[in-house]
Amino acid sequence: MLEVRDVTKIYNPGMVTERRLFQHFSLTVEEGQFVAIVGSNGSGKTSLLNIICGSIPIESGDVLVDGTSIAKKKDYQRYASMGRVYQNPSAGTCPNLTMLENLSLADNKGKPFGLIRAVDRRRIDGYREQLRSLGLGLENHLNMKMGALSGGQRQAVALLMAAMTPLRFLILDEHTAALDPKTADIIMELTDKVVREKKLTAMMVTHNLRYAVEYGDRMLMMNRGEVVLDRSGEEKKQTSMDDILEMFNRISFQREQE
Amino acid sequence: MLLELLVSTLTQGLIYALISFGVYITYSILDFPDLGVDGTFPLGAAVTAVLLVNGVNPWLTLPISMAVGALAGLVTGVVHVKLGVRNLLAGIITMTALFSINLQIAGSNLTVDRGTDTIFTSAPVMAALGSLSLMGRKLVVSFVLVVVVKLLLDAYFRTKSGLLLRAVGDNPDLVTTLAKDRGQVKLLGLVLSNALVALGGCVVCHEQRSFSATMGTGQLVYGLAAVIIGVSLMNFYTASPLARSLAKGSLRFLALPAGTTAVVLGSTLYKLCVQAALSAGLPANMMKLVTAALFLLVLVLSGRKGEEIIHA
Numbered sequence: 001m002l003e004v005r006d007v008t009k010i011y012n013p014g015m016v017t018e019r020r021l022f023q024h025f026s027l028t029v030e031e032g033q034f035v036a037i038v039g040s041n042g043s044g045k046t047s048l049l050n051i052i053c054g055s056i057p058i059e060s061g062d063v064l065v066d067g068t069s070i071a072k073k074k075d076y077q078r079y080a081s082m083g084r085v086y087q088n089p090s091a092g093t094c095p096n097l098t099m100l101e102n103l104s105l106a107d108n109k110g111k112p113f114g115l116i117r118a119v120d121r122r123r124i125d126g127y128r129e130q131l132r133s134l135g136l137g138l139e140n141h142l143n144m145k146m147g148a149l150s151g152g153q154r155q156a157v158a159l160l161m162a163a164m165t166p167l168r169f170l171i172l173d174e175h176t177a178a179l180d181p182k183t184a185d186i187i188m189e190l191t192d193k194v195v196r197e198k199k200l201t202a203m204m205v206t207h208n209l210r211y212a213v214e215y216g217d218r219m220l221m222m223n224r225g226e227v228v229l230d231r232s233g234e235e236k237k238q239t240s241m242d243d244i245l246e247m248f249n250r251i252s253f254q255r256e257q258e
Numbered sequence: 259m260l261l262e263l264l265v266s267t268l269t270q271g272l273i274y275a276l277i278s279f280g281v282y283i284t285y286s287i288l289d290f291p292d293l294g295v296d297g298t299f300p301l302g303a304a305v306t307a308v309l310l311v312n313g314v315n316p317w318l319t320l321p322i323s324m325a326v327g328a329l330a331g332l333v334t335g336v337v338h339v340k341l342g343v344r345n346l347l348a349g350i351i352t353m354t355a356l357f358s359i360n361l362q363i364a365g366s367n368l369t370v371d372r373g374t375d376t377i378f379t380s381a382p383v384m385a386a387l388g389s390l391s392l393m394g395r396k397l398v399v400s401f402v403l404v405v406v407v408k409l410l411l412d413a414y415f416r417t418k419s420g421l422l423l424r425a426v427g428d429n430p431d432l433v434t435t436l437a438k439d440r441g442q443v444k445l446l447g448l449v450l451s452n453a454l455v456a457l458g459g460c461v462v463c464h465e466q467r468s469f470s471a472t473m474g475t476g477q478l479v480y481g482l483a484a485v486i487i488g489v490s491l492m493n494f495y496t497a498s499p500l501a502r503s504l505a506k507g508s509l510r511f512l513a514l515p516a517g518t519t520a521v522v523l524g525s526t527l528y529k530l531c532v533q534a535a536l537s538a539g540l541p542a543n544m545m546k547l548v549t550a551a552l553f554l555l556v557l558v559l560s561g562r563k564g565e566e567i568i569h570a
Binding site (some may be wrong): 076105119 | 437
């Protein structure tokens with residue numbers, strides 16, 4: 001169980017540009033839940049993910065895993081049980097390392113990075129198998145530099161890498177936003193498969209309302225640091241694109257009025 | 259006469275490749291322009307000069323200077339990673355501090371007299387290469403040293419630790435998501451780099467039998483030029499039809515040379531260029547000007563004007 005409790009986040013505190021994003025914000029995500037989060041720019045979606053991962057500091061409040069606070073843990077310590085895929089396809093891999101080297105790095109997460117050979121030849125067949133399941137023809141290009149691949153291919157590998165070692169939480173930060181519609185669909189389908197197969201607790205920020213409706217078992221809509229819509233289970237299944245779009249437009253309209 | 263000049267220039271190029279290896283790690287792999295090099299290089303020389311004058315086995319000076327250099331790298335790393343000082347400034351702080359520390363270590367500029375053994379005149383080298391002139395021995399010993407260090411580095415870059423080091427310069431955020439502290443990886447890189455730079459200073463001290471407080475000036479620029487020349491040439495080569503055809507045959511390993519090989523070539527080539535300028539009648543006082551002009555030329559020709567990171 002992942003919990004954000006009573007969090008206050010202020011950007012540029014004490015300055016004229018001060019902006020209070022979260023005021024006593026709380027959210028609980030159940031084990032194994034796949035949460036899709038939508039909302040306009042500046043509503044706090046990505047900030048929420050950053051707070052959970054420890055990428056940005058908070059003024060007050062707590063982040064808990066199974067009731068134990070992780071607020072004091074540094075970002076890299078939190079990633080021991082978390083994986084993350086970013087919006088920018090080049091953020092999830094090392095462009096100047098080969099695909100094989102990238103996969104080897106991810107495969108070694110949680111183990112010591114010592115003076116033994118980085119690439120374990122015995123693992124290559126397994127990597128090939130995983131790449132083949134993507135259906136992108138990547139399995140024959142293990143020695144290609146990551147930077148030479150397309151955005152969609154990189155994002156697919158990034159997703160594979162993020163979920164390669166056992167983990168509990170998958171954080172998806174608009175990870176389909178920079179891809180063309182067809183590739184985005186492939187990555188989204190793959191994401192769903194990974195989350196289901198590994199029984200992960202996932203939080204996905206997306207600007208694609210359709211994905212939020214079709215995927216995941218809980219949907220949140222955020223506005224100005226608050227959850228304005230929270231639907232899960234049957235209630236979410238009943239929610240249509242039109243409902244969401246209508247609500248989304250209403251919120252945006254309100255913002256423009258002020 | 260010309261042959262002698264060529265041999266001594268080649269020797270210089272090889273010895274300075276040791277420094278360039280260090281610069282390669284910080285600048286090329288970690289994307290960290292470490293100005294501390296200008297202090298760590300004479301640090302290695304100062305430690306070596308003092309040890310030699312006091313009759314320490316010349317071969318022992320190598321690991322000792324490396325250890326002292328590693329310590330200097332650790333200081334730069336701690337200032338940058340733990341105290342949050344920008345990388346350029348962290349290096350400047352170490353460099354400035356080392357100027358005084360180097361003088362404290364050596365007392366003043368120091369000369370190692372002819373009677374003292376260096377690695378080039380030590381018993382094992384004399385036994386193996388006694389038939390060669392001092393100049394020939396210097397070339398052979400430097401060559402062997404550089405090859406050994408190069409192979410060790412190549413092997414290191416293929417280990418898990420080495421791969422993580424390459425990853426941290428390439429995409430630091432990824433290292434964080436691998437649940438590793440990127441600061442610590444950078445620290446390790448700086449330690450390794452400065453150990454190599456100090457090793458270079460050590461061997462230079464053996465070669466010229468002296469330490470001077472100002473010998474570090476411009477060493478980072480030298481190392482950068484060597485790395486950029488080498489890597490640019492390698493990129494040019496790997497894109498060439500020759501390398502492409504080699505990649506298909508049994509000589510595949512020749513098609514994609516290691517970055518360290520490129521650094522050795524870059525270093526040697528750069529020394530040759532500077533020596534050529536001096537031989538053409540340029541006064542020695544103008545050397546730094548030539549160095550700067552050559553560096554600029556290399557940057558412009560390689561299309562890398564300092565904004566872009568180079569990776570090999």
